[in-house]
Amino acid sequence: MLASLASILSLMLSTLLMMVAFGLQSYVVPVRAVAEGWSTQTISMIATGYTIGFTLSCVVTPKFVLLVGHVRVFVALITLLAIAILLCALAVDWRAWMLFRGISGFAISGSYLIIESWLNERVTNENRGSVFSIYLITTMVGTIGGQYLVPLGDPSNTSLFILCGIIFSVALLPTALTSSPLPAPPTQARFNVPALYRRSPVAVVGAFLAGALSGAWLNLGGVFTQRTGLSTAEGATLLASVLIGSALSQIPIGRASDRMDRRLVMVACGAVGTVSCLVMAMVSGGPAALLYVVAAFVGSVIFPIYALNVAHANDRAQPDEYVEVSSGMMIVYGFGTISGPLMVGPIMDRFGPGSLFAVLAVYFALYGAYAAWRISRREENDGLVAKTDFQAMAAQPLGADAAAAALQPDAPAEDVLEDTTTPEWRQP
Template identity: 35%
Template sequence: MMTSAYPVRALLMAIFLLMAGSGFLSTLLAVRLETAGASAGIIGLVATAYFGGLMLGSMRVERVMARIGHIRAFAAFVTVYSASSLTYAIIDYPAVWTMLRFVDGFAMAGVFVCLESWLNQQASPKNRSAVLAIYMIALYSGQAAGQFLLNLGDNAPDLPFMVSAILLSIALLPILLTRMEQPRIEAVAPFSLKRLYQVSPLGIVGTLVTGAMLGAFYALGAVYIQRIGMGLSQIALFTSCVIAGGVALQYPLGILSDRFDRRLVVIACFLAAALVCAPIVFLDIGATGTIALGSLFGGFSFALYPLCVAHSNDHLSEDERIGASSGLVLTYSAGAVAGPLIGSAGMGALGPAGLFVVIGSLALLGGVFGIWRTFARAAVPADDQQSFQSLPRTTPMAAVLEAEDDPSSSR
């Protein structure tokens, strides 16, 4: 794996620094809004703006790159994000923060497309899986580590925003100084969502529900922790443990899905996520119990997106998979846009626990839909299933990175 990492070390360093500098902002903003007395609806709206910008940006930023090139586009997107991070400290107003989060999402889409298209160019059929795995490790480890920057705000409220801008600015250096040839954007053929549903109903519905679950969590998980009386350091630890749990269980669950009917693993993950939410809602489990269950929630919920993509690929030909995977990324994004609004409505009606009532209900809905699909269609034989591949929930360019160039390697 280290051999595969060396040629793309500049890209891996850039994504680690970017996620460390930006991944905690959603948590920080939610905490600040909650402290200022904002309603759950306002906090959810601010979070929704980010996912809306990410979704729109993933469909539009390629035009910018085609016009000015990858390095200049990357520098422009990161500079905008860095400036936005400082603006939060200057203007403390929810309407402005909503607009800034939309800009952040659009800029981050540009960053993801830049880096993922570069990784796609550097990867070969022999090491593509290793490169993607290393990219996932760098992305999620940066996001998990960045959560602890929340603690900087205890005595200096503006310091986390400044550190965010510093890390984002430093992330420019590996790309600006690289000698790697600028990549060519791979065109992703559109794939009808109607056709995708006909091919794999569980794939597209599962992806949509997963997006809503995780969108609600990312937007309001910190607010829940704060409202039940836990401090800033515990918020950082909780969020980091959820991400770490998500990384830890993806591959074991993926391997399991390669050996059995993949739908059963998807259903089990949905039902397990719903089951984890139950004690959070109904029992007084304390800080340690909440963090432990958060890790389990991350483990089961983070695995759902790549499992749904793999399940969809089981029903598609080789040349359809890239377009279908890009459609699933956008479906996930649509769910993530709706998730914070649904979650905030739950918290407004039921109090802090309403967030996990909503998330648990969505997970239960996904599990029930999956059970119905097991009766509606026969399972794909295990030997005919596409091998599981852990995937980032970023932009359609990740679908190109995931694609296997050597047809002989797919089952």
């Protein structure tokens, strides 16, 4: 265990610094956009640029890694992250920001992909859970820490943008200078979404809705905090509450889904999400402490449901199909994240910030209702469906874990289950 940790220490330090900058960036951008007087629909267009870049990277980045290797691509991507946020400070125009945020989404997605594929190669079956727990704690601590840097500066000037660029640049140093062994050359993965849908409709539809939910919240949650009158410190606490709620719930949800039909757990998560979001819509503008508590309940299901759908899809796949399944799920999730801000932004403009949670409640209701309908259409046959073990995933879905599996060295098909494509249940 100690040897494994020593081999990834520099990578973990780079990850921590990258996530601090990411947390700062993800909060300061919407705060500045609101300060510029841009409409929520305009801000949602900027967010769409980010999600398009994020999804595109999941397909393109493995090709670059295949050509020049993990470290060079990682250095290039972190450099792009620093450039993108500094360009946002130089050109304050929503059309330019849409492009800059697209670059940022592309770079952060590729960075996650490389980090997680690197980790997957360094761990063993015996220490996989412990190492990934450390990694996922690192990502959560970094993100929350970055969000709490916003109250220390003034988003209306360039200082926080420059600070974010500096932190991204510093994040390069530990990995660029590491003497640890580098990952082996990668392979490519295929994906076939129509075939995936035929195998598990509830997994594909659920992944799309999970993407819409997380895409809307991650890109417009900061707008909600500003337009409901919360201070930057209170807004950071609200965003942190969602992450903490997710961190606390994923293991119980995963274990419950291992012991019963996963679709029943999907129905329950849909119900919890619907009720929590309706309550949040009704109390928006109320006491900050109440918002924190309700936000934690929203977070308890808004991020874990993607892992739930990936686990269900893997249940119905052969071991040598896991990479293809995970890649297809990632693409569906990515399209969901693109649709979320586009749908929610205009509604928030017309009906106010609380309508964000009203729309999320509709998404959760659709998620649970579709799972319930699929139960009525096809019974779970535990005698034929061998469930995969769950691993908790990031409180804030990084979205690139599936593509990370494609960056593993060639392995025999019978080894895939154990070594390279563990299910998405891996954290919080």
